[in-house]
Amino acid sequence: MTATDIRPREARAQQARPVRGRTRRSPLLWLVTLLLISFAAVWIYPFVWVLSASVKGQLEVFSAGLSLLPEAFRWENYARAWVDADFGTYMLNTILVTAFTVAIVVVRCAMAGYVLARYSFLGRKFVVAVLVGTLFVPAGYTIIPVVELTQRLGLLNSLTGMVIALAGGGHVAAVLLYMGYFRGIPRELEEAAVIDGAGFGTVFFRVMLPLAGPVTATVVVLTFLATWNAFLLPLVFTFSRPELRTLAVGMQAFVGENSVDWPGMAAAATLSLLPIVALFLFLQRYFFEGIAGAVKS
Structure with a gap:
């Protein structure tokens, strides 16, 4: 067996070895990512609500509850x-x-x-x-x-x-x-x-x-x-x-x-x-x- 036959095997073995640090951190990383996404959604919701309310009717602003989609876009509010x-x-x-x-x-x-x-x-x-x-x-x-x-x-x-x-x-x-x-x-x-x-x-x-x-x-x-x-x-x-x-x-x-x-x-x-x-x-x-x-x- 030559040295050229050994090197590919070593390379394949190194690629097959699991990276312990990444395996251990991946669940925590996903959890942190989900928490940050949830926090960002809560933080940005009031701004999105204002954008939605700007194209709604007077009664629809509060009757629609937390819904962001207006029944009809009222662009006359901007005018x-x-x-x-x-x-x-x-x-x-x-x-x-x-x-x-x-x-x-x-x-x-x-x-x-x-x-x-x-x-x-x-x-x-x-x-x-x-x-x-x-x-x-x-x-x-x-x-x-x-x-x-x-x-x-x-x-x-x-x-x-x-x-x-x-x-x-x-x-x-x-x-x-x-x-x-x-x-x-x-x-x-x-x-x-x-x-x-x-x-x-x-x-x-x-x-x-x-x-x-x-x-x-x-x-x-x-x-x-x-x-x-x-x-x-x-x-x-x-x-x-x-x-x-x-x-x-x-x-x-x-x-x-x-x-x-x-x-x-x-x-x-x-x-x-x-x-x-x-x-x-x-x-x-x-x-x-x-x-x-x-x-x-």
């Missing part, structure tokens, strides 16, 4: 939400407020995180401690001074004042994300730029901020969600000017004194969710990379 409830205007207001708020928050928090991560100064640890402490302060506690300040500036009933109020908060999570990410970047990059004659602005905007792309995507998503769904501040800023309402505040248009237009509200909620889902699908990879990079640093 009623977009035209009659003036959600086209609310959508434009929300897009403008969210876009400017996100831009301001990204630049401001990136600068703050960069300074806290790269510069040593007296009171730095105290500033970080105060920032972390403000995470436990409810947002409603600051509504009175914010409104008072914007009123004195003459910006209370305007989109500009709303943007300043939404973007002027602490946004501590964004600052900490940038601080953790910038702390892990080698200092040689900054030193090389300084040797070439770059100042603070050039080093930050042309070297450091482009490197923080994953964190920026994370901050964009988080700020977009918070601003798009903000209710309290936009409600206060649009009391006397309903034409400046955002989508979250505009939902009240479907609530009457004696009844609620549930199909119209579901259609409006679906319209307001579409930009959020589109943005997250576009930035999801950078979103998780930014969180992982900041935590690792």
Whole structure:
């Protein structure tokens, strides 16, 4: 018997041997998979129910129980939400407020995180401690001074004042994300730029901020969600000017004194969710990379 006859037998024997680790883990793997699928189904059901309710009739929303299939698709609910409830205007207001708020928050928090991560100064640890402490302060506690300040500036009933109020908060999570990410970047990059004659602005905007792309995507998503769904501040800023309402505040248009237009509200909620889902699908990879990079640093 030659060596060439032995090798195929050994290869066949190795292929025939069962992999103990895989055999033992397969039942547990199937169980975990079923549990995750069940959890995902329970979690996604409310969203599917809203989509189903948006094309149902007023009585059918509750008479159908847990059924998701409508008797007849009533697409006029979307037309009623977009035209009659003036959600086209609310959508434009929300897009403008969210876009400017996100831009301001990204630049401001990136600068703050960069300074806290790269510069040593007296009171730095105290500033970080105060920032972390403000995470436990409810947002409603600051509504009175914010409104008072914007009123004195003459910006209370305007989109500009709303943007300043939404973007002027602490946004501590964004600052900490940038601080953790910038702390892990080698200092040689900054030193090389300084040797070439770059100042603070050039080093930050042309070297450091482009490197923080994953964190920026994370901050964009988080700020977009918070601003798009903000209710309290936009409600206060649009009391006397309903034409400046955002989508979250505009939902009240479907609530009457004696009844609620549930199909119209579901259609409006679906319209307001579409930009959020589109943005997250576009930035999801950078979103998780930014969180992982900041935590690792």
